Amino acid sequence: MMLRRAELWGGLFWLAIGAFVAWQGWLLELGTLREPGSGFVFFWLGLLIVAFATSIAIGGLRGEGPLLGDLWRGARWRNVLLVVLALIAFGFLFERVGFVICSLALLLFLMTVVDPVRPVISIPVSLIAAVGVWYVLEKMLLVQLPKGTWIEDFIPF
Structure with a gap:
């Protein structure tokens, strides 16, 4: 039943996006806090997305949130x-x-x-x-x- 939760799949989707953004930031050079490189913001933003997405996915694993089918019911x-x-x-x-x-x-x-x-x-x-x-x-x-x-x-x- 938990595999049908929207939060699980949404969290996993954003986890993948966040990991990709962080990885690309890492490849661009992080630099330092005083002299940030071109990937500094992307790396930390990606990690922030990963953290939020992980908490959402864990909620989905616990069985919280609506089912996937409920999200599309009544869509225009x-x-x-x-x-x-x-x-x-x-x-x-x-x-x-x-x-x-x-x-x-x-x-x-x-x-x-x-x-x-x-x-x-x-x-x-x-x-x-x-x-x-x-x-x-x-x-x-x-x-x-x-x-x-x-x-x-x-x-x-």
């Missing part, structure tokens, strides 16, 4: 499919259309089609989120985001 598969397709479209159009327009379109799609919210809320939230994240990344953190090949001529930012 149409919404899952729509989100996956929207993210794939976002990935393909990101460089051509640009960050702001793609993010705005994605958020509007999610808030009007996938999980409907009134337009009075969805439009301002989408605009503020897309432009706000763009401003923080592009202007404050100096991360270059794609503007879009067809929009570069029209918008001077």
Whole structure:
């Protein structure tokens, strides 16, 4: 019965991910606390993931948590499919259309089609989120985001 617990399998999955991240960090060079190497953060983050995942997997071995089948009962598969397709479209159009327009379109799609919210809320939230994240990344953190090949001529930012 414990092998059917969601916590066991989720914990084992994240245990493998954490071990991989820690191993890759180890391969990148740890360095020291005063002069960390490129793998320092990855190594310790991976170990932290391993620790949390181990505690979750142990809970699953003790028989705690829901069964795997219970997790999927009542899932709205149409919404899952729509989100996956929207993210794939976002990935393909990101460089051509640009960050702001793609993010705005994605958020509007999610808030009007996938999980409907009134337009009075969805439009301002989408605009503020897309432009706000763009401003923080592009202007404050100096991360270059794609503007879009067809929009570069029209918008001077």
